[in-house]
Amino acid sequence: MGRPPCCEKIGVKKGPWTPEEDITLVSYIQQNGPGNWRSVPTNTGLLRCSKSCRLRWTNYLRPGIKRGNFTEQEEKMIIHLQALLGNRWAAIASYLPQRTDNDIKNYWNTHLKKKLNKLNDNSDHDEHHHHHRRQGYSKGCHSPSSSETTMSKGQWERRLQTDIHMAKQALCEALSLDNKTINLPQIPPSKQTTTTTSTYASSAENIARLLPNWMNSSKKSSQTSSESVETTQTQSSLINHQFQSPLIDGYENNNNLIHNNQNNMSYYSNYSNSDVSQSVSPETSVFQDESKPNMEDQMPPLSFLEKWLFDDPSGQGDLMNMSMEESDGFF
DNA sequence: AAGAGGACCAACCGCTCAATT
């Protein structure tokens, strides 16, 4: 016999999550940590499948998620990573720690595909004369396109190598730009500016909006935290400020996940600023046992691709000299 | 002002692989 079933299939709620459900899930995870999704519906009373809880957390509620408009650098990275990796959104998302695979996938399908198709259409006219080769990228295709079938293997190989070279250069560029952003020294929350152009509320904001009710039901609102609240703070940051303290403590005590003297008070204030890309957000250390790594110290072990990128910034590395057969396994 | 069509995005579905019993 196998494991017991994750949840009853009957009586499971579907559709959009309500703010109440979000709060229930978030507060449960803050107390118990993510994982063991099977027990989440039972322990929280949520009428949701464990899978739905996990998805809601990873795609929407998890701290450190950046929402809203993609930057040019992110866009660039996605395009080139997609060209290199295909539609492996989770793998692509691992290079953009603040974006979820779902987000990237959606962005690709709604924006970038069209963008690239347009570019392809434009370049197609030139291609008849100049033999440029970009087609196939927009669909994540790594094999010769139909128009290239007459090409000899040697020609195709050279083309592939040139493409790889181009993609690599652009990716290096994008990564170095991205690193500049990520490696910015931590800015105190009070000095951070919100530069987001997001048109919809972040998950933190969604939760923060509900917190008054949540706080009413909880007697834990600490007096000491409210004493230090400056009158200039917004209602939302005040709420966050009150909210985060016991929860952070809970994490600290239960999971030993906070290793240094991070400013706990800034936790949800940072979090509520939509543009968490301004610095490495503290929550990445709070939730560091999760799949989403901090770019700085939680990058996955260097894969071939990453070694290739970081060890050989000149773009003249072994891959360029690799035969198609050898490189095939990597793409 | 209204409705039709498109764009966008959160959530679901179905599959695979690893883990568990």
Next chain:
DNA sequence: GAATTGAGCGGTTGGTCCTCT
């Protein structure tokens, strides 16, 4: 080792919002 589930992934769908006519 077989049976079964959990977790994760990519593809797809459906609801909502926006834009155009």
